[in-house]
Amino acid sequence: DLNLPIPAIAARPDGQPGPHTVLVASNPALDGYISQLGERADAVRGGAVDPADDNLLKISTDARKAALDVRLVTPDAESVPSKISVAADHIADLWQQHRHSLYPDPITGDPHPTPGALQLVFCDLGTPRNDGRFDAYHQLRAELVDRGLPEHAVAFIHDAATPVAKARMFAQARCGDIAVLVGSTEKMGVGTNVQHRLIALHHLDAPWRPADVSQRNGRILRQGNRNPAVHINTYIVEGSMDAFMWQTLERKARFVDKIMRSDLDVRELDDIGDTALSYAEVKALASGDPLTLDKANADADLAKYTRLQRAYDRTHTQLQRIIDTGPRLIADLAAHHQAAAAAVATGPDSLTPTDHPG
Numbered sequence: 001d002l003n004l005p006i007p008a009i010a011a012r013p014d015g016q017p018g019p020h021t022v023l024v025a026s027n028p029a030l031d032g033y034i035s036q037l038g039e040r041a042d043a044v045r046g047g048a049v050d051p052a053d054d055n056l057l058k059i060s061t062d063a064r065k066a067a068l069d070v071r072l073v074t075p076d077a078e079s080v081p082s083k084i085s086v087a088a089d090h091i092a093d094l095w096q097q098h099r100h101s102l103y104p105d106p107i108t109g110d111p112h113p114t115p116g117a118l119q120l121v122f123c124d125l126g127t128p129r130n131d132g133r134f135d136a137y138h139q140l141r142a143e144l145v146d147r148g149l150p151e152h153a154v155a156f157i158h159d160a161a162t163p164v165a166k167a168r169m170f171a172q173a174r175c176g177d178i179a180v181l182v183g184s185t186e187k188m189g190v191g192t193n194v195q196h197r198l199i200a201l202h203h204l205d206a207p208w209r210p211a212d213v214s215q216r217n218g219r220i221l222r223q224g225n226r227n228p229a230v231h232i233n234t235y236i237v238e239g240s241m242d243a244f245m246w247q248t249l250e251r252k253a254r255f256v257d258k259i260m261r262s263d264l265d266v267r268e269l270d271d272i273g274d275t276a277l278s279y280a281e282v283k284a285l286a287s288g289d290p291l292t293l294d295k296a297n298a299d300a301d302l303a304k305y306t307r308l309q310r311a312y313d314r315t316h317t318q319l320q321r322i323i324d325t326g327p328r329l330i331a332d333l334a335a336h337h338q339a340a341a342a343a344v345a346t347g348p349d350s351l352t353p354t355d356h357p358g
Contacts, residue, residue: 006221010229019232022090026239027080029070034240037063060241065125067240068205071134072126083235084140087202090233091119092147094200095179103226106174106196114176117199117227121182122216125205128158136204137182149179157183170194189215195222200231206245210253 012020040059043049065072069082098117105112126136141154155178160166172178173194181194185207201220207213220230236242 007225007227007230010231022235024083024086024237029077033066063241067237067242068125088143098199103197116176118197119180119200121202123204124184153179155181157188185212192219195225199227203234
């Protein structure tokens with residue numbers, strides 16, 4: 001509302017300014033895993049498994065992890081190009097383009113001797129592990145190192161366990177010692193002021209709420225950023241849970257925006273409930289056929305409008321009953337009113353005990 005100076009969003013490959021959605025091709029390992037989700041959904045729906053062992057919310061979370069990297073749900077899967085690999089390509093390219101860029105010192109304003117821009121990577125899943133098992137953070141760092149980035153220049157916000165350590169890490173990011181900072185929405189959202197050199201922000205996965213997306217983007221689209229234009233990249237694997245998550249976030253954002261702007265030009269708004277897949281959506285995702293999801297949506301709309309029709313019919317019947325009985329009720333009340341008025345006019349003694357005002 002104050003129109004404060006913030007950087008513009010750089011043009012996408014199509015030449016239009018705005019966030020860039022990077023589509024990532026699926027792979028056989030991911031396709032095979034997704035095809036199993038339908039069998040799990042059948043078991044859940046049929047009551048063949050204990051809800052504590054498997055349920056639609058757990059299926060949704062596993063689908064999100066598989067979209068990030070199938071090794072998060074199938075540790076023994078073979079290494080295949082994934083969303084992480086595609087993101088590493090984009091991050092490394094931007095690092096090469098801006099590794100010699102100079103920025104003023106954030107405190108003194110004098111030219112800082114350390115060149116290089118900063119990039120943020122948001123990833124809520126596959127956070128760092130120390131038990132030797134696969135995680136998305138260490139995999140991204142390994143792939144960035146393979147592409148030429150120094151290992152010490154790729155930092156994880158999770159390594160800053162205390163407020164003092166986090167402040168020190170943010171200072172390193174503002175001074176060019178860190179080129180890529182990876183973290184989750186919770187740990188790298190509110191209070192992360194590293195915009196001084198921030199040239200790009202990458203969404204490796206989708207958060208749960210539109211406010212989380214705003215918090216993420218607010219790390220780069222803010223005052224104090226010394227870059228005139230910045231990049232915001234969102235990575236989506238085709239035929240995976242990613243599309244469902246971002247579509248749901250868009251639907252929720254429209255709902256919230258109407259509430260916040262008091263732009264309620266309709267009589268009702270769609271529910272913005274949880275982000276767990278329904279049974280029909282799991283089956284559609286598992287089949288890989290978009291027409292299956294279209295049919296599921298059509299069936300849901302049909303059920304919705306059938307319920308609305310029944311509610312309309314009930315209301316219409318009730319109103320018609322009021323209309324039909326209204327004249328008789330009005331006549332009875334008028335007659336009672338006339339009798340009461342006449343009784344009052346002749347005096348209290350003429351009132352029966354039931355007619356007396358007392």
